[in-house]
Amino acid sequence: MPLWKKLWLLFTVIWVVVAALNIATILAFAENELEQRKALYPLLFAVAVPAAAYLLIRAWMRWRHTKEK
16 A cells, blocks of 8 residues: 555544544534534535545646656
């Protein structure tokens, strides 16, 4: 496995754990349903940010690899 994939995996694990803590905190201290809906944004970012980072890094590596040839 290339180094960038290992680093991306480490970043993803840390990002998801922090997002899960944030979501759990919001849900634990929310008094009504409207406040519980605020947990959807961290949930969205927990999935979107690592996916976007993977796509950007993969595109960068492909571009860099074709540039070297």
